[in-house]
Amino acid sequence: MADGHAVFRALVAGGYYASGALAGLGLCSTELGRPPAAWAAVFAEAAAAGIRRTVHAGEEGPAAYVTAALDELAAERIDHGVAAARDPAVVARLARDGVLLTACPLSNVRLGGFPSVRDVPLRLFLDAGVRFSINSDDPAYFGGYVLENYCAVQEAHGLADDDWERIARDALEGSWCGDSRKAEIRAEIDRVFAEWRAGAGSPVEG
Numbered sequence: 001m002a003d004g005h006a007v008f009r010a011l012v013a014g015g016y017y018a019s020g021a022l023a024g025l026g027l028c029s030t031e032l033g034r035p036p037a038a039w040a041a042v043f044a045e046a047a048a049a050g051i052r053r054t055v056h057a058g059e060e061g062p063a064a065y066v067t068a069a070l071d072e073l074a075a076e077r078i079d080h081g082v083a084a085a086r087d088p089a090v091v092a093r094l095a096r097d098g099v100l101l102t103a104c105p106l107s108n109v110r111l112g113g114f115p116s117v118r119d120v121p122l123r124l125f126l127d128a129g130v131r132f133s134i135n136s137d138d139p140a141y142f143g144g145y146v147l148e149n150y151c152a153v154q155e156a157h158g159l160a161d162d163d164w165e166r167i168a169r170d171a172l173e174g175s176w177c178g179d180s181r182k183a184e185i186r187a188e189i190d191r192v193f194a195e196w197r198a199g200a201g202s203p204v205e206g
Contacts, residue, residue, distance in 0.1 A: 005042040017051055023176055024052030027069075028079065031061030036068040036075075043073040052076055052176055054102075058083035059113060063090045070099070077101075077174065082108055084130075085121035095129040100174025105153055106144040107137035117156035126163055133171035165193050 008025060016022045025046040027039055036057060046053055055069035059080035066084045069075040070093070081101035084090040094101065105120045114120050125132050134153060139145040144152065153159065159167075168189050172182055 008042050012049065024054060027055045031056065031059065031065055036065055037072045040072050047074045054079055056080060060111065063087035066090050080104060082121060085124050091128050091130060098131060101130065101132040102135045103132045104135045104137035106149050107142040110142045117152045122153060123157055126166065131170035131174045
């Protein structure tokens with residue numbers, strides 16, 4: 001933890017956040033035996049400096065780690081977060097506060113968190129109003145780049161066009177893009193889904 005804090009301070013002093021070269025501070029790697037509170041000091045310093053914050057929580061760790069990341073580290077985004085599905089109160093909080101989860105389905109299966117992509121609780125999150133994006137984690141290690149993750153999700157869950165539009169919009173709104181870039185992407189989402197619904201087919205079939 002001390003080494004990580006020293007690196008963070010060096011990056012701040014070097015102007016990497018001020019210049020926009022770095023977008024935020026993230027906590028990553030295994031959660032086993034490493035509760036979020038261990039990094040409270042560095043995350044408090046980042047929050048005070050107005051630096052965005054994301055925390056790897058609720059993949060190998062319990063749903064309580066998601067709560068701890070929000071309460072003790074002031075996380076704005078939760079990386080993975082799928083263990084939240086095991087606690088209805090955590091699910092309700094994520095939905096209420098619009099917190100984005102960066103779901104990595106193939107990684108979840110590869111690490112033994114779920115027996116298959118069908119068991120990853122994406123349908124539960126959709127029904128509960130929890131925002132999530134679909135990501136690849138470390139693709140060479142976990143067996144799939146972003147496209148493979150999208151395909152695996154569709155094959156496992158059979159999502160409808162409305163589901164995919166919701167995922168796209170929620171991922172955008174929960175992202176750290178600036179307002180002008182969000183407006184551009186929002187317009188692109190509008191255009192793509194309007195074209196498909198006008199008769200070109202289905203985004204999940206193309």
